[in-house]
Amino acid sequence: MKFKFSKMHGCGNDYVYADCTQQEMSNPEAVAKYVSRYHYGIGSDGLILICPSETADFKMRMFNADGSEGKMCGNGIRCVAKYVYDHGLTDKNPVSIETLAGTKEIELTVENGKVTEARVDMGKPETRPRMIPMITDHYIFVDQSLVLRETSIVGTDNKTYKEKFFFNGTAVSMGNPHFIVFVPDVDALDLEDLGPQFEHHKLFPEGVNTEFAQVLDENTVKFRVWERGSGETLACGTGACAVTYACMKLKKAGSMNKPLNVHARGGLLKVTYCSENDHIYLQGPAVEVFTGEIEIPDCEL
Numbered sequence: 001m002k003f004k005f006s007k008m009h010g011c012g013n014d015y016v017y018a019d020c021t022q023q024e025m026s027n028p029e030a031v032a033k034y035v036s037r038y039h040y041g042i043g044s045d046g047l048i049l050i051c052p053s054e055t056a057d058f059k060m061r062m063f064n065a066d067g068s069e070g071k072m073c074g075n076g077i078r079c080v081a082k083y084v085y086d087h088g089l090t091d092k093n094p095v096s097i098e099t100l101a102g103t104k105e106i107e108l109t110v111e112n113g114k115v116t117e118a119r120v121d122m123g124k125p126e127t128r129p130r131m132i133p134m135i136t137d138h139y140i141f142v143d144q145s146l147v148l149r150e151t152s153i154v155g156t157d158n159k160t161y162k163e164k165f166f167f168n169g170t171a172v173s174m175g176n177p178h179f180i181v182f183v184p185d186v187d188a189l190d191l192e193d194l195g196p197q198f199e200h201h202k203l204f205p206e207g208v209n210t211e212f213a214q215v216l217d218e219n220t221v222k223f224r225v226w227e228r229g230s231g232e233t234l235a236c237g238t239g240a241c242a243v244t245y246a247c248m249k250l251k252k253a254g255s256m257n258k259p260l261n262v263h264a265r266g267g268l269l270k271v272t273y274c275s276e277n278d279h280i281y282l283q284g285p286a287v288e289v290f291t292g293e294i295e296i297p298d299c300e301l
């Protein structure tokens with residue numbers, strides 16, 4: 001199977017993008033696994049398809065490195081908007097893109113005919129447990145935060161994890177599930193060890209993206225992320241929005257209608273909570289690195 005692709009990233013959260021406006025791709029789950037392998041494929045956090053839509057200008061389908069389909073991708077949707085504008089598929093600005101988490105509107109910043117950054121209306125954050133989804137039996141809430149105390153957990157992958165860990169976190173959905181844990185020093189964490197324990201915790205029946213956040217001052221927070229289906233990535237757009245909402249809800253940082261500076265390992269995202277419509281707005285760069293064509297042996301699919 002052969003297809004043309006564009007390699008793009010938002011703050012280092014990189015995906016392989018395939019233009020499927022003329023022809024759909026069969027078994028994208030298998031393609032996502034192949035292109036994400038860092039030494040045998042192209043190397044990426046996953047695959048994003050740009051598809052036609054009956055209800056919006058375009059549709060985005062995103063697949064994590066393990067082939068699982070995500071409902072929304074904040075860094076990815078900025079790159080989709082850049083792709084369709086730069087490659088002449090549309091001259092609209094703003095552009096609307098349908099996702100499994102609803103249709104999003106993206107305002108483009110254009111310099112010399114190319115999109116350099118974009119601002120996404122990410123919609124409303126959701127914190128009701130059953131909407132995350134999160135099963136909160138046997139857990140307690142402490143001042144709106146969820147306190148996990150486990151002697152040992154068996155994950156949804158039936159592995160038994162760490163004898164004891166204790167975290168105080170907050171769950172927010174941006175159309176996909178996030179659990180935000182505030183820590184004193186994100187750089188001191190061993191995410192390879194911690195990440196899977198949250199991702200596969202029975203508390204989250206559909207898995208979870210986990211952000212470890214460190215407040216630097218009232219206008220600045222930094223975070224690392226262990227993404228569901230992709231592991232640690234250099235940035236997570238929906239995660240930055242979830243972190244911003246958690247910071248405001250717990251009065252740790254940020255203020256309404258003013259951008260919070262959210263530093264991911266791969267770059268800076270500016271996130272604003274608008275009190276007028278309860279929507280969160282995500283602003284950040286979108287970069288096309290190179291284009292190419294790849295032939296994937298049928299035996300790999």
Ligand SMILES: N[C@H](CCC[C@H](N)C(=O)O)C(=O)O
Pocket residue numbers: 013064069070071072073074075076176177209227228229230233235236237238239
């Ligand atoms: N791993 C996520 C999808 C990608 C989100 C992230 N890359 C972003 O920029 O929002 C999930 O399965 O819900």
